[in-house]
Amino acid sequence: MADLRSNFIGIKSPNPFWLASAPPTDKEYNVVRAFKAGWGGVVWKTLGEEGPPIVNVSGPRYGAIHGADRRLLGLNNIELITDRPLEVNLQEIKKVKREWPDRAMIVSIMVPCTEESWKAILPKVEETGCDGIELNFGCPHGMSERGMGSAVGQVPEYIEMVTRWCKQYSRMPVIVKLTPNITDIRYPARAARKGGADAVSLINTISSIVSVDLDNFAPMPTIDGKGSHGGYCGPAVKPIALNMVAEIARDAETRGLPISAIGGVTTWRDAAEFIAMSAGTVQVCTAAMTYGFRIVEEMKTGLARWMDEKGYATVEDFRGRAVPNVTDWQYLNLNYVTKAHIDQDLCIKCGRCYAACEDTSHQAIFKEKDGKRHFEVNDAECVACNLCVEVCPVDNCITMVRQTEGVDPRTGRKINPDYANWTTHPNNPTALKAAE
Amino acid sequence: MADVKPGISGGRLAHSDYALNFADIHPPLDAHEALVESDRCYFCHDAPCQVACPTSIDIPMFIRQIQTGHAKSAARTIFDQNILGGMCARVCPTETLCEEACVREEAEGKPVKIGLLQRYATDTLMAEGGHPYSRAKPTGKKVAVVGAGPAGLACAHRLAMHGHEVTVFEAREKSGGLNEYGIAAYKSTDDFARKEVDFILGIGGITVQHGKALGKGLSLDDLKKDHDAVFLGIGLQGVNALGAANDDVAGVEDAVDYIAELRQATDLSKLPVGRRVVVIGGGMTAIDVAVQSKLLGAEDVTIVYRRGPAQMKASAYEQEVAQTRGVRIKHWAMPKAVIVKDGKAAGLACEYTAEVNGRLTGTGEIFDLAADMIFRAIGQSHIDVTGAALALEGGRIKVDDERRTSVPGIWAGGDCVAGGLDLTVASVDDGRRAAESINLFLKA
Numbered sequence: 080m081a082d083l084r085s086n087f088i089g090i091k092s093p094n095p096f097w098l099a100s101a102p103p104t105d106k107e108y109n110v111v112r113a114f115k116a117g118w119g120g121v122v123w124k125t126l127g128e129e130g131p132p133i134v135n136v137s138g139p140r141y142g143a144i145h146g147a148d149r150r151l152l153g154l155n156n157i158e159l160i161t162d163r164p165l166e167v168n169l170q171e172i173k174k175v176k177r178e179w180p181d182r183a184m185i186v187s188i189m190v191p192c193t194e195e196s197w198k199a200i201l202p203k204v205e206e207t208g209c210d211g212i213e214l215n216f217g218c219p220h221g222m223s224e225r226g227m228g229s230a231v232g233q234v235p236e237y238i239e240m241v242t243r244w245c246k247q248y249s250r251m252p253v254i255v256k257l258t259p260n261i262t263d264i265r266y267p268a269r270a271a272r273k274g275g276a277d278a279v280s281l282i283n284t285i286s287s288i289v290s291v292d293l294d295n296f297a298p299m300p301t302i303d304g305k306g307s308h309g310g311y312c313g314p315a316v317k318p319i320a321l322n323m324v325a326e327i328a329r330d331a332e333t334r335g336l337p338i339s340a341i342g343g344v345t346t347w348r349d350a351a352e353f354i355a356m357s358a359g360t361v362q363v364c365t366a367a368m369t370y371g372f373r374i375v376e377e378m379k380t381g382l383a384r385w386m387d388e389k390g391y392a393t394v395e396d397f398r399g400r401a402v403p404n405v406t407d408w409q410y411l412n413l414n415y416v417t418k419a420h421i422d423q424d425l426c427i428k429c430g431r432c433y434a435a436c437e438d439t440s441h442q443a444i445f446k447e448k449d450g451k452r453h454f455e456v457n458d459a460e461c462v463a464c465n466l467c468v469e470v471c472p473v474d475n476c477i478t479m480v481r482q483t484e485g486v487d488p489r490t491g492r493k494i495n496p497d498y499a500n501w502t503t504h505p506n507n508p509t510a511l512k513a514a515e
Numbered sequence: 516m517a518d519v520k521p522g523i524s525g526g527r528l529a530h531s532d533y534a535l536n537f538a539d540i541h542p543p544l545d546a547h548e549a550l551v552e553s554d555r556c557y558f559c560h561d562a563p564c565q566v567a568c569p570t571s572i573d574i575p576m577f578i579r580q581i582q583t584g585h586a587k588s589a590a591r592t593i594f595d596q597n598i599l600g601g602m603c604a605r606v607c608p609t610e611t612l613c614e615e616a617c618v619r620e621e622a623e624g625k626p627v628k629i630g631l632l633q634r635y636a637t638d639t640l641m642a643e644g645g646h647p648y649s650r651a652k653p654t655g656k657k658v659a660v661v662g663a664g665p666a667g668l669a670c671a672h673r674l675a676m677h678g679h680e681v682t683v684f685e686a687r688e689k690s691g692g693l694n695e696y697g698i699a700a701y702k703s704t705d706d707f708a709r710k711e712v713d714f715i716l717g718i719g720g721i722t723v724q725h726g727k728a729l730g731k732g733l734s735l736d737d738l739k740k741d742h743d744a745v746f747l748g749i750g751l752q753g754v755n756a757l758g759a760a761n762d763d764v765a766g767v768e769d770a771v772d773y774i775a776e777l778r779q780a781t782d783l784s785k786l787p788v789g790r791r792v793v794v795i796g797g798g799m800t801a802i803d804v805a806v807q808s809k810l811l812g813a814e815d816v817t818i819v820y821r822r823g824p825a826q827m828k829a830s831a832y833e834q835e836v837a838q839t840r841g842v843r844i845k846h847w848a849m850p851k852a853v854i855v856k857d858g859k860a861a862g863l864a865c866e867y868t869a870e871v872n873g874r875l876t877g878t879g880e881i882f883d884l885a886a887d888m889i890f891r892a893i894g895q896s897h898i899d900v901t902g903a904a905l906a907l908e909g910g911r912i913k914v915d916d917e918r919r920t921s922v923p924g925i926w927a928g929g930d931c932v933a934g935g936l937d938l939t940v941a942s943v944d945d946g947r948r949a950a951e952s953i954n955l956f957l958k959a
Binding site: 427428429430431433434437446452 | 621
């Protein structure tokens with residue numbers, strides 16, 4: 080059986096599945112349940128500075144987007160950082176870490192952007208014996224209005240400054256949690272690295288309004304007739320997170336910076352994808368909040384079984400393997416030709432491929448053969464856009480088949496086996512100039 | 516404990532069992548179930564279910580409307596094509612129509628429950644009371660509709676929508692036709708047939724006169740004289756003869772009459788049923804009378820059908836419904852003679868049959884079935900349009916695509932016309948098409 084043990088910036092855990100800093104990790108009771116269920120580590124819900132605790136709303140905190148059968152696809156929250164006294168949290172962290180020494184215990188912190196505030200809290204956290212800290216520069220709602228969370232994460236200079244303080248005033252490994260609510264994730268990541276961060280974690284939640292109550296015209300969740308934007312997470316945000324992780328993994332200035340990936344990890348496969356994109360650990364929240372802690376069992380066995388099938392003994396054996404294959408559009412092979420192919424044995428004749436192609440794309444699917452309902456691709460029109468593949472309800476019924484020889488019936492051009500991209504394409508004005 | 520009182524008798528069950536036995540065969544979906552089920556629809560292009568629907572209801576659209584939280588819009592989509600969508604949701608053999616065509620049937624052997632979703636939508640709107648359609652400006656034209664069954668009601672409703680004045684003439688005491696008197700009780704519970712008639716008449720502009728039928732106070736000539744158009748939805752009368760000896764003795768009954776009696780009974784325990792019942796036939800009526808006999812407490816119920824399961828007009832699903840309720844189906848056998856004892860039916864002598872060179876013949880081998888009640892359910896084919904010059908085809912009224920008869924000014928639809936499916940939904944389709952044709956005719 081594959082070895083799932085993880086060593087992330089010196090922090091050891093029996094598996095790479097951590098619970099993200101969020102409601103599931105707010106107190107001893109939940110965290111102990113999580114460890115009993117088999118989670119490799121937790122990032123304890125964000126601690127604030129000493130003093131009167133944070134106050135949360137007493138109305139609804141969550142809103143959601145659902146798919147078929149109310150499957151939760153995206154979750155939005157307006158909950159703030161921990162609303163329990165700092166001292167209580169610290170005592171519990173210490174106790175749990177002592178009782179569960181093999182699990183990773185990371186403490187998330189968010190205090191005002193002043194040196195004194197950070198200097199004050201760091202030793203208290205270090206005293207718990209935790210394995211590391213995560214700087215919450217990501218939370219986009221509530222705390223950001225007070226100059227914390229994503230308000231810091233959106234200013235690379237602040238990230239660098241605070242990271243430096245943390246490295247200066249503690250010996251703990253520092254993970255900087257990044258907000259996706261920026262235009263280019265590479266800038267905050269570079270700042271974190273410059274400040275001395277041991278790792279980054281991303282993504283935090285995305286600013287969002289999930290829906291509007293059409294009876295009283297207020298955003299949901301609605302608090303006494305009003306709503307404010309929240310932070311969006313869950314399966315729906317995974318593609319955004321995966322791209323941002325990839326951007327950091329392949330950027331010249333941040334390449335090699337350890338990443339703890341967060342964002343819609345719901346199954347073992349999601350985790351494997353993030354690891355292939357260079358993540359050392361994955362952090363999970365929405366999936367646990369939707370299905371409970373037991374899902375980690377599926378994640379662990381699924382990942383291990385897939386690794387066994389592929390012959391990977393450890394996570395390191397395949398970590399980052401997808402990074403070299405992420406490239407810019409301009410380097411994609413323009414001589415690569417594929418055509419959609421419909422497997423007639425698997426086809427259930429719903430005609431969704433036809434509707435999608437005929438109404439919105441390239442009119443490349445026939446809907447009839449010999450007077451009978453029959454769906455078949457017209458290679459002479461198919462641009463291989465893949466839309467039919469994505470709207471087909473049957474897995475693997477429509478596939479993309481590569482054409483390696485002959486003539487592309489759509490363009491009438493001979494298949495060219497050589498690689499050629501946009502940078503040298505005759506239609507590219509820049510390419511022409513270079514040739515002159 | 517089985518009731519083994521010999522002969523024909525009521526009260527074969529404990530009182531409470533009647534309500535239980537005759538409860539809804541397919542209980543309605545609640546809101547949650549409807550949402551879960553509607554989520555399964557793929558919204559197919561040129562959807563096979565809609566193609567299979569005899570009245571072409573836009574099924575993917577109404578299911579999407581349920582799924583997006585608007586069951587009442589869904590009901591409108593259904594009623595646009597089929598104002599008896601509520602009853603059709605209950606009685607349509609969906610397993611051989613829309614649900615058989617559903618791509619989920621091909622994908623996983625479990626079609627979307629279209630019938631139950633249709634019922635959910637139509638029940639939701641009908642529960643509101645009121646009527647979803649309004650009438651066009653009165654045209655001053657008068658149309659006579661003969662027969663207040665599914666075809667007549669659908670025709671009358673569509674004509675009223677177009678602003679015409681409609682008079683419906685109905686032979687029986689109640690409107691609804693086979694919906695009220697024919698279909699099995701467990702398919703239309705809670706007096707739904709009557710409620711649906713009230714719902715349809717809610718549009719206004721329709722007057723129903725009961726106790727009137729062709730040849731009974733009505734003549735086609737008079738109807739034509741007094742109206743601008745006439746629609747005949749008179750169904751079928753009489754029952755085909757058994758062709759077996761002694762088939763007029765006590766204990767031999769027409770299934771349609773018995774079902775009508777059952778449907779109108781206020782106390783099912785007072786309805787006598789045989790201890791041993793034999794039903795002759797292979798259609799829905801045969802299934803319905805057999806199953807209901809069983810539910811009334813008959814000990815043994817056997818359907819005798821002259822060919823195999825595949826040739827039965829009742830679908831495989833309906834045959835299964837009967838069999839799982841304890842009805843035995845004896846295929847490849849035909850009645851020869853009713854066995855008589857003390858002037859009453861005591862059994863049925865049957866002959867095995869076989870298909871030889873495509874022709875059905877008796878094998879000569881005879882067997883006896885004990886029976887104190889024998890039902891004829893071998894179809895109705897007789898139509899009664901005495902004295903009219905209507906062209907017939909195979910004993911039924913000949914009509915064209917618009918449901919025009921050979922006589923100008925007279926349209927017809929439902930079971931009385933040739934080439935139909937003998938289904939409620941097909942009758943409704945006839946009625947609606949005829950009404951559209953009549954409307955064009957009246958406006959010309």
